[in-house]
Amino acid sequence: MEFKTRKVVTPRDLNPHGSLFGGRALEWIDEEAFIFASCQLGSTTLVTKLMSTVNFVSSARLGDIVEIGCAALKFGTTSITVTCQVRDMTSGTLITEVGEIVYVNVGPDGRPVPHGASGPVAQA
Numbered sequence: 001m002e003f004k005t006r007k008v009v010t011p012r013d014l015n016p017h018g019s020l021f022g023g024r025a026l027e028w029i030d031e032e033a034f035i036f037a038s039c040q041l042g043s044t045t046l047v048t049k050l051m052s053t054v055n056f057v058s059s060a061r062l063g064d065i066v067e068i069g070c071a072a073l074k075f076g077t078t079s080i081t082v083t084c085q086v087r088d089m090t091s092g093t094l095i096t097e098v099g100e101i102v103y104v105n106v107g108p109d110g111r112p113v114p115h116g117a118s119g120p121v122a123q124a
């Protein structure tokens with residue numbers, strides 16, 4: 001799994017209990033997974049089709065630096081399935097994970113179209 005993006009947990013990211021709001025973590029995951037999938041497919045015309053079970057494992061607090069990582073699981077004709085994790089950068093403690101996120105490559109009419117990729121692209 002490649003951890004390419006880091007975020008600092010700020011006051012606007014907190015829930016009423018003082019920990020990272022789950023919705024903010026999911027926003028970060030969807031954005032990072034979209035970027036990862038786009039790089040794998042060489043396409044930015046992807047839409048989120050599905051997010052599987054979201055597992056909130058531990059909390060992040062104000063000032064924590066978290067990192068977000070993704071890996072490709074499967075390449076379909078018009079889709080890609082990735083997995084994503086958010087972990088504490090310092091300790092490596094898993095905060096949140098989504099087992100499968102499916103992105104579909106779409107044409108101008110919003111309908112699925114083949115993306116042409118058959119496997120992972122090497123990341124720099």
